Amino acid sequence: MSILVIVEHDNSSLKAETLKTVGAAQKIGGDITLLVAGLNCQDVVDAAAKVNGVNKVIVCDNVVYEHQLAENLSLLVTELASDYEHILATALTTGKNFMPRVAALLDVAQISDIIDVESSDTFIRPIYAGNAIATVQSLDNKKVITVRTTGFDAVATDGNAEVVKLDTVTDAGISSHVSDELTVSERPDLGAATVIISGGRGMQNGDNFKLLEGIADKLGAAIGASRAAVDAGFVPNDMQVGQTGKIVAPDLYIAVGISGAIQHLAGMKDSKVIVAINKDPEAPIFQVADYGIVADLFDALPELESKL
């Protein structure tokens, strides 16, 4: 069997989540090819060639792939698809955007957000915000799959795969990129962090998120937020952890002033160790926390920061 994995990147670095998607591909089993589609993305290609368990890296370096526009990228993947039984992408916003388009162009179903592989055609995925776990069999001859990375281990990066350059240009000509407004942060990405500290509505305002920063600095943590905090305008949406935000599973997740709505739990309950700080002893977050402390966060956070 042959598996194509589309590399998630920003033209300069390969996103760590791709290593977990390759982990999922290894669990399916077969020859693994990576596709890097971008512009001036040689650093990504170099990193991709080092990913373990990969036979070949296909590179399409062209301006039409610079922003990974779904209309152009899906045409490229569809063109390459005939050589592969499985096509995998990471279930991040880029993969979620173009992969269903690939599936429809190939006239096959997509299996979204798999967290485990039962066999080459049967996969495990969460439904209902993770309140139920479905085992789904694909009846199509080709499987188009997005991978939720919290379910798989990252592969190592001391490989040496062959790199093949393709000059295929698939320009749908129906969409264009206008601008990016990206959050600049010195901290690790939510998806890659081993420690995350998140604030909820209990933080009361955006300024108070500064109370999390000192702790995050000491722990090398990323900072997240619940949907309630995002909806209240405290912080931008790209910090949102939950069913419709980012799905994370760090070694340590510290939930501060977060009540624990099912939509939030869906995004973090696979974390190894969960700490909840909340002044309401009845908050549902305590039911999933390994360690809970009933305290006013405005007392607890400065104390935690000073004692770490």
Add this chain to the structure above:
Amino acid sequence: MKVLVPIKRVIDYNVKVRVKPDHSNVDLANTKMAINPFCEIAIEEAVRLKEAGIATEVIAISIGDKSCQEQLRTALALGADRAIQIETNENLDALNIAKLLQKVVEEEQPQLVILGKQSIDSDNNQTGQMLAALTGMPQGTFASEVKFIDDKVNVTREVDGGLQTVALNLPAIVTTDLRLNEPRYASLPNIMKAKRKPLVVRPAADFGIDLSPRTKLLKVTPPAERKAGVMVKSIDELIDKLRNEAKVIS
């Protein structure tokens, strides 16, 4: 400009779903159902476009058994002009849903189709993108802002690192993210008025599409329970536990 809004009837977002004891599926008997929250945002956006004089007609559409007429009536009460129910008792794959919608797009020729980015039951996040592929339209997924500029629509998208804005030729597909708008509540007079708005029922079989399933649901189980944790009395105790028991900080 005509705007088509496909919507889905799903479990109410406040209700925690139960898995059936035989693990065949989830148990939705006697469960409160509602419009999928993202679809509600899609209706709201379409209605606002109409109020702004950009859209001329808003058509709500849903695929399912008779019960989804309830959600279509809600869409009409929120401001849609007419509704279409494609009737089927099957639980169709997203690809087949997209194929049915493609037929309606061909008939109605909307300039814009707005859908929710995902339904909170199957959590697939596929239908809008698939419809875009089948109709050859560009897509602006996970939208937090939709602006018409000349003959294009600019869609600002919620992406992992922040926001991305793309310009799409029309006709186009937009899927909604949570921050696009805050949906209104239907007023009682509008709920009464909605009862008289047109709702057409069309059997799925009449569209001449092969709707055979592409996936098979083998099993549905409850998620693994986390073992009960402990409550700590002080920050000192918390740090001690994290350092020496869980060993997640140094």
